Amino acid sequence: MAKSIIHKAATRGFANLGWLKSYHTFSFSGYYNPERIQFGALRVLNDDTVDGGRGFGDHPHDNMEIISIPLSGELKHRDSMDNEAVIKPGEIQAMSAGTGIYHTEFNNNPNQAVKFLQIWLYPNKRNVQPRYDQVAINTTEKNVLHQILSPNADDAGVWIHQDAWFHTGQLTADTTATYNIKKNGNGVxxxxxxxxxxxxxxSLNERDGMGIWDIDALEIKADSDVQVLLMDVPMVVNV
Structure with a gap:
């Protein structure tokens, strides 16, 4: 029988550092909720707004798959592998921290806030060589679920060290879409x-989240024009 959990937008953790406003779906930093540690391999889902010209200084990560999806504005990235890039809406960034990496993330615009989703997944293998990936994604074609992340380097989108698939779609009001789970034992x-x-x-509204597992497919109906992100992840973490 299908199982699910609902996380309404207003129930998320919240941090206001002045220059940063961050909503946490799962326990993160100063927000701790023992009932919201993770959803399978999905460990962090932060909904961040960073003021113009501000950002996160040099800081480390290891053994985590880190995904950034800009929603508006521009995010500037620099890391200890000598990667330097600006990420914009219509792009996705993935970083396998592996054995360890340092990076900075700053708003590339001094006068406009940048909004982005920062997502962390547990990897399926530890201590891999750190790597960086950034690609453009299709955000214009409506009523289609576009794959933007997978475990396969030759598939559409970025790839990571985990049996996870991300899809995003913009559905117009009163349209429907079906999503089939990619791997047995995964949830969405x-x-x-x-x-x-x-x-x-x-029924879900803006910035709500819902985890569903022990199912084969999702039926999605747009009650208004809607943009959704689907994260298909293993429910059991073995690493």
């Missing part, structure tokens, strides 16, 4: 970026 975490949607009979 649905995050509503904008709009109102019904997923397997459950």
């Amino acid at each position: 975490y649905v995050f509503v970026i904008s709009g109102d949607v019904t997923v397997n009979g459950q």
